[in-house]
Amino acid sequence: MAVDINWGELGFGYIKTPYRFVAEYKNGKWNEGGLTGDDKLVISECAGVLQYAQTAFEGLKAYTTKDGRVVTFRPDLNAERMAQSAARLEMPVLPEGMFLRAVEQVVAANRDHVPPYGSGATLYLRPYMFGSSPVIGVKPAEEYQFRLFATPVGPYFKGGVKPLTIRVCDFDRAAPHGTGHIKAGLNYAMSLHAIVDAHEKGFDENMYLDAGTRTFVEETGGANFLFVTKDGKVVTPKSDSILPSITRRSLCYVAEKYLGLTVEHRPVKLEEVYGFAECGLCGTAAVISPVGKIVDHGREICLPSGMDKMGEVTKKLYDTLTGIQMGTIEAPDGWLHEIK
């Protein structure tokens, strides 16, 4: 290990690594793109991203498996989702091949920043794309940059798993027919006030409801819900304004094919949640964070799994998916993308 990092003590913050990937879109086409050591960029003061928030991003991680391979998890799905985000924001779609090449080149070039197996830490990868040319009348930019950098992040559950307390939020995250289903920076900009307010009031996260009727569960600011019913079924909310989490989709596959559970992907009324046994938040960072309590204004939903451990089914899902990711349980074809 060439770098001097205490992997177990790392938090989730930006640490500059030596190499990142940059590609530019100009005159209707992408250039070849490649690695650079320069972490700074110069763009017009009037760039589309700065004026009208024309930007989308992705998040995935590279890590070391038990048998010593450096891999990323299903990066093809990140490429696909980024293409969907780009199309919805009138940005040029990046070819999947270039996205995967960027992942491979950045991880390979920063290989000494990939944490060892067992440390719990990972090398987080942040691909993103933005309008870089000047735009003052509202329209899509003409030039774009795609970039991908890497930053090492620490174990998510430092000092053990602590179930979260979340609140039903009075702000909305995404409108029907809006941009909730894509990974756009703008969805996060507007969630910042809600999360700061939630933290000030002692909650870990916001549960957003559907903006149309405020009766169905959508997701949090950055993770999808997964529920377990009292008879052991896995239920995940379905809505056109939920971001399709790769972790949630992978967990549902694992639930069905590895654990033989029944999985329902359907609209979920908040009222129903009062009768559920377990609740978790799914996303790349934590895989699943258990939720112990949901505060719905004056009422409380205390999940039977309680405030000091993951629910039983949640734990099985977590152990199975992390086992697949770490190479101790056989992965479905194509899930682990090895970096040579």
Ligand SMILES: *Cc1c(COP(=O)(O)O)cnc(C)c1O
């Ligand atoms: C990124 C994100 C998720 C989690 O997606 P993963 O692919 O599992 O990391 C969930 N919700 C929102 C709003 C997100 O932006």
